[in-house]
Amino acid sequence: MKKTSTRLADGRELIYYDQRDDAVRDAVDRRPLDPTVTTSEVRRDPLLGDSIAVASHRQGRTYHPPADECPLCPSQGDRLSEIPDSSYDVVVFENRFPSLAGDSGRCEVVCFTSDHDASFADLTEEQARLVLDAWTDRTSELSHLPSVEQVFCFENRGAEIGVTLGHPHGQIYAYPFTTPRTALMLRSVAAHKEATGGENLFDAVLERELAGERVVLEGEHWVAFVPYAAHWPYEVHLYPKRRVPDLLALDEDARTEFPKVYLELLRRFDRIFGEGEPPTPYIAAWHQAPFGALEEFESVNRDDFALHLELFTIRRTSGKLKFLAGSESGMNVFINDVPPESAAQRLREAASS
Numbered sequence: 001m002k003k004t005s006t007r008l009a010d011g012r013e014l015i016y017y018d019q020r021d022d023a024v025r026d027a028v029d030r031r032p033l034d035p036t037v038t039t040s041e042v043r044r045d046p047l048l049g050d051s052i053a054v055a056s057h058r059q060g061r062t063y064h065p066p067a068d069e070c071p072l073c074p075s076q077g078d079r080l081s082e083i084p085d086s087s088y089d090v091v092v093f094e095n096r097f098p099s100l101a102g103d104s105g106r107c108e109v110v111c112f113t114s115d116h117d118a119s120f121a122d123l124t125e126e127q128a129r130l131v132l133d134a135w136t137d138r139t140s141e142l143s144h145l146p147s148v149e150q151v152f153c154f155e156n157r158g159a160e161i162g163v164t165l166g167h168p169h170g171q172i173y174a175y176p177f178t179t180p181r182t183a184l185m186l187r188s189v190a191a192h193k194e195a196t197g198g199e200n201l202f203d204a205v206l207e208r209e210l211a212g213e214r215v216v217l218e219g220e221h222w223v224a225f226v227p228y229a230a231h232w233p234y235e236v237h238l239y240p241k242r243r244v245p246d247l248l249a250l251d252e253d254a255r256t257e258f259p260k261v262y263l264e265l266l267r268r269f270d271r272i273f274g275e276g277e278p279p280t281p282y283i284a285a286w287h288q289a290p291f292g293a294l295e296e297f298e299s300v301n302r303d304d305f306a307l308h309l310e311l312f313t314i315r316r317t318s319g320k321l322k323f324l325a326g327s328e329s330g331m332n333v334f335i336n337d338v339p340p341e342s343a344a345q346r347l348r349e350a351a352s353s
């Protein structure tokens with residue numbers, strides 16, 4: 001992999017990740033962009049103890065690409081996009097309209113391929129591996145920023161999830177705090193460690209799931225299962241079998257096997273609801289150990305966390321979405337209409353032949 005960092009016309013960083021080590025990336029952003037001015041503020045809810053990012057941007061938006069021009073496709077002639085070069089493998093750049101910025105963290109966009117009409121599931125194993133390497137590198141780089149405590153790589157796929165750009169891409173949020181879901185997991189891990197005299201909760205969960213009926217897919221180094229208490233109609237958790245705290249700690253064997261396992265999972269997701277259905281909308285979310293101090297979690301350290309990916313769809317049946325209504329939005333109590341065992345069965349049936 002070759003990495004080339006450059007700056008866009010408004011000062012934002014853009015990084016090319018190339019499969020070829022001799023790739024040359026010297027194209028210049030020729031758009032007349034004003035420097036980005038971003039104000040983003042993190043407010044803590046005193047009752048719930050969670051944090052809200054309030055983003056009010058005052059940007060001089062002098063440059064508006066025509067609506068039919070995808071800003072994530074490579075630039076071609078006079079069609080100038082966010083990517084100055086006329087081709088790319090994987091590219092990452094700072095979001096022009098970030099939810100988190102400055103002292104409040106950083107938001108980045110990851111373009112998985114220059115092919116506008118592809119989806120992640122269409123990538124080759126080599127391309128998916130390059131995305132994994134880009135995620136890993138971004139995690140490392142962002143973790144070194146003084147304001148950053150946690151790095152979250154994710155993909156929202158599908159208009160039903162609010163994705164406005166069809167081009168295959170994901171995002172990375174670098175938060176200035178440990179997120180509430182991660183904090184909950186760390187508290188559970190700490191409580192379990194104390195109650196059992198040192199057992200790791202992630203290991204215990206993985207052992208139970210591996211022996212159960214909800215395994216969807218198992219490789220030599222990765223296992224995917226529908227969790228016992230899945231929140232969403234179709235939800236799969238993908239873990240490396242050897243517990244590591246983050247993407248940086250994955251060994252070469254796990255990195256090599258990841259593309260095959262993950263691409264198969266995504267392809268099965270597209271088949272859940274049968275042939276002829278529009279592509280399944282999904283959210284794919286990497287959970288990594290935070291980089292900040294963990295004092296508040298007492299006996300827990302970074303190595304107690306288990307890197308994993310949570311993949312779920314908000315579609316519950318053909319043409320119907322699962323809405324976060326009263327119980328979910330009002331009280332954080334999920335009602336799941338699809339038994340996890342049935343979901344796992346369906347996801348095994350959808351295997352590639």
Ligand SMILES: [Zn+2]
Pocket residue numbers: 070071072073115116167
């Ligand atoms: Zn595009």
